[in-house]
Amino acid sequence: MARFLLRRFISSIPVIIGILALVFALARMIPGDPCRAALGERATDEICDAYNERYGLNEPILVQFGIYIKDVATGDLGESFRFGVPVTQLLIERLPTTIELAGAALMIAVIVGVPLGIISGYRHNSKTDVATMIGANIGVAMPVFWLGLMLQYIFAVFLRDTPLALPPSGKLDAGLIPVPFYEAWGLPMNGLTEFLSEFTIMNALVTFQSEILSSAVLHLILPAVALATIPMAIIARMTRSSLLDVLGLDYVRTARAKGLRERSVILKHALRNAMLPVVTIIGLSFGLLLGGAILTETIFNLAGVGKTLFDAITSRDYTVVQGFTLVVAISFVIVNLVVDLLYTYLDPRVRVS
């Protein structure tokens, strides 16, 4: 198992180097002079020369790439021009929001999508199946940003003054300021504790800040649902088709011939196999979620990775674009690694070789 892990990890090294190269190249290719973008249009040539000298921007491109790799390896992602803080600091503040959002969305997608797919595949061609599949088709087709806006309208305007009303944007009610757990627990503040404390819901849970907790959860519902819809539809469809595939296989016939009840045939023999491709798709959905997070965070005004990234792109904050893109891509690679691991756990055929 350890050897497999190592091998799988080593095999993703070329891809990670490729990602670094691409991110580096794209950031260099974005039009505009990095010096003037950083220091303002009125920076003189002398100042810019000094600036370029300092950041190694005069060096040959390969040397620059070398410097970049070295910086990344030492955890230095540069400094945001716009905010004047290190990109890593920005990540510490913004990443948890996105993880919370994407995590909640993924949970909804899996918890709803998988059972729907199972029912649909099991009761194949029934009314439930047809309804689920129509729903899934519509779900896949809905633009996230539109769904988000519609949810905002429905729950904040249409259902206003009903118990179903939900806050349309932001992370918390205005005026609420959570106490970070490290303060409550008397721990020192450092990168890690600060990062952890930004998980609002978790932080509120462990420090018993019930008002903040409920507000955070309520604020999370709409964006999470909006973000979850497409993956949920995909997961439901995949579960269904995978289950149907498996139900036609020889070993399912064997299970029936053994005298197993149909429920056990499906839940024990078929499902374990049917879940294999579903696990992979859940991993892939993660990429979809990160892409969708850009739209969802923009609409729901959440200061997460997506929104920060998008703002950085429009305001030419290169180091942030570079750093955030890198983190997103590498986390996607890592998620796929984890999925492979899970896959190996589930499928003995892969495990042994």
Next chain:
Amino acid sequence: MSDDLYDPSDEPLEPTDDQPLNTIEASDAIRDKVRMDLSGGDVSASTSGGLWRTAGREIIRKKSAIVGMSLLSILLLLAAFAPIIAPYPPDEVLFDQGVSPRDPPCIHLFGCAEENSQHILGIDGNGRDYFSRIVYGARVSLLAAFVAVLFASIWGTTVGLIAGFFGGWVDNFLMRVMDVLLSFPSLLLAIVVVTVLGPGLINAILAIAIVTIPQYARIVRSSVLSIREQEYVSADQALGVSRWRLLAHRIFPNTLTPLIVIATLGVATAVLEIASLSFLGLGVQPPTPEWGSMLAAERNQVFTAPHLVFFAGLMIMWNVLGFNLLGDGLRDAIDPRLGR
């Protein structure tokens, strides 16, 4: 079809040796199959004997294909006859005709005063007839998505054919590059590419095409690999048919089947992504009527004039749904084993 329904004994009698699964390749293969599902469904690389004629007959039997085709024909009609259907030019500002920004819909049939001019979907923030803009939007949406997919599939096919047919380091290199591109969420990569190229319709199309090339490359490559192992290719080799002719006459035509399905489903994804880019202000620029950018322009009015957001999004969904259903139907028709 009825034969293999109930009698398994027409399998080849000699078993083929079970090849040990290579972990990484195995999980990649599944990922490919699965990736296709992101855009709707999966297509196996191997095609069973179904030719276009039989496929055509099958398509007509598929409900989803029919619904999809109907949805799309309506859109196509809207796009083709936009000048006839739309009561106003899409960018004509109507303030001098007595409208004010974001006037609600005025339909005479539903009791809107006769003396007011009719605007079935109301007026947008810039005083233009919203319905006319929606109608013209069909043109941009269909054309842009189609061009993006055409571009991506041509390049993806080329890459996939070369990688699969030549193998070796060429294959290795090309596929690693594709892996890198696939490591980014496609919308994110498209955003970065548009930023590099500069915003605009053409660049948005290009960006979406570039980020989807790997999908086509991988599916074509895996088709090539499986077709290359087919006995009919061996038979041709034994007859002395040249590599190029094999590639052009045997391998390429047989990769087309899965490719067409993937491309149809890919149009749906492209529609969504172009709308998303435009929504973010990176794609189609105003005043060109495009659903995504129209939605973006009115998004702050969602609490006061929700219909201006609602219909643009509905049209995007309509378009995506049409291509998804058509793609599903195509896939089922071509690979009846999946037809359920």
Next chain:
Amino acid sequence: MTTTAINDPVLEIRGLETHFFTRDGVVKAVDGVNLTVGKGEILGLVGESGCGKSVTSMSVLRLIQNPGEIVEGTILFHGEDLLGLSEKEMRSIRGDRISMIFQQPVGSLNPVFTAGSQIAEVYEIHESLKKKAGNAKAVEMLEKVGIPDPERRAKAYPHELSGGMAQRVMIAMALAAGPELLIADEPTTALDVTIQAQIIDLMREIRNDLGTSIIVITHDLGIVAEIADRVSVMYAGEIVEEAVTETLFAHPKHPYTRGLIGSIPLAGDRREWLEVIPGRVPNLIDLPGGCRFAPRCKAREEAGLKICTEQRPELINIDDAHTVRCFLYQEGAK
């Protein structure tokens, strides 16, 4: 074992009709099949692909899936009609009193569970054993079917087993609950000749040692000759001939049986040309009226029989326990 065994029938199928309701029409996969299996008897069910032999066996266990359906007939197991049982009662018979093995042994085992646990499952279902006890008995069973190092094999996953080994595991699973009837559907087709011989021997031993009745379904007349006491020949959804094995091979009556025997190259047989049955198996949706073999039948032409294309022949008894569905042997048909 001879025909006397039929006096103590384990299974009696009467007028079985299993149809598949497809888009293109009704596929009459099994269309009026009668079969009897005696206690401790090995019955060979022979036919080409698509003749309905597998559907017959799946019908016995009532494992026909949509769009298939058993539309007619009775399946008496020790005198009790299986078609009249509730699903729950039927489940208690499957894998316990009647069990089955299949053509693709590796594919018939679930890839994500170990061989041992899949056998143990039978004990969990039918004997309410706990997992641990089941596993122990599974190892015992593996040893019984001749698997060396059974403890290690019990922990193996199906893909780690060779075809022959996997088929032994399947047999162990089928025998776990001590069934009275074992249905083997093309049990050796996917295996190499030397392995095939091992499996055939194993099945014979099972019958001799345990007295299990066995139905062997195959397209290979050689296997039938080796193992079966009695043979039923199927063509296009019906039984066309049935006899004790020796009789059938020595005096085949039905033109199809004769063609089939004549068309296989025999070891040591130096015929210049093999016999050929012209044409192909009829479409089961659009069956010919009259005798289903008539369009391919040379004997009919030679005898100049008209009735063959007009009327469906009945199974007639021509000898002691030798029945045939052919007008050539029917008095007055000419």
Next chain:
Amino acid sequence: MSEPLLHVKDLVKTYPVKGGAFQKVLGTVRAVDGVDLEIRKGEALGLVGESGCGKSTFGRAILRLEEPDAGSVIFDGVDVLQLSPKELKGYRRDAQVVFQDPFGSLDPRTSVGDSIAEGVRVQGLSRKDRGRRVAEVLELVGLEPYHANRYPHEFSGGQRQRIGIARALAVNPRFLVLDEPVSALDVSIQSQILNLLKQLQRELDLTLLFIAHDLSVVEHLCDRIAVMYLGRIVEIASRDDLFSSPTHPYTEALLSAIPIPDPTVHRQRILLEGDLPSPLNPPTGCTFHTRCPIAEQGICDVSAPSLLSVNNGRHEAACHLRTGDHQDLNRPLLNSR
């Protein structure tokens, strides 16, 4: 008998087995492990063995559908393995192949006629002549000329196999490799194809290499039979010699394993223990010794036997105990049960 048309000397074909993160070569499978074989003009040679023994690889290697690693394939005096791609064209006309899978061996998108015409197109026939040739060979294999315009999915398995044969015959070859041509077919269709092959061999004076796992099918068609085990030929003899006096214990086991459709015959079975060893890690010495009922320690597991003549005839076998220094023909076969 006549002179050899094809002479294969010490042919080796290996496959790398890759694995690991960088697709490192972990080992090699010697699929064909030093095979010597002569096929004489006009004869039908059967090559028999279980799945994975390398018989199909051998067939593909002598046609240069796979590039062998070592050895030579002399066809009509010319070493085929030394030919440049251009020079290969002549060999492609002389040597053809028919495959097992009637479904996979025809391009589903090409009409039957075009598939058949492909070979003569390569050989430079004009379009008109091609059409005529297609009609000719279709009739030769018992189909109608108008079938040329149809597509593979419109045909049954047996018909497709006829089309495969027609395609091979279109270039008028002298040598035909038949790779399990009937094993995917129904019994009653098998005999049609076998009869057709026999008839064609006589009419067209073809030399055949018939690859199969089924001894009785090979027996029917072939004059001589070679038995292969784990990449090597273990016995080769005329059909009659092989069946009447099999020498290698593996041949004996194979023969005794064939189910005979005659219930009155009761043979003493020689049951082989266990499965085929992994070709990735073949046993030392005689590769068969792990399953051999008469193997002797210290002899069979030490050195690999070579093909030696039995009774100074053309019957050859590779067995220490039956042909070599340790020869003892009376050594009884131990029954495993």
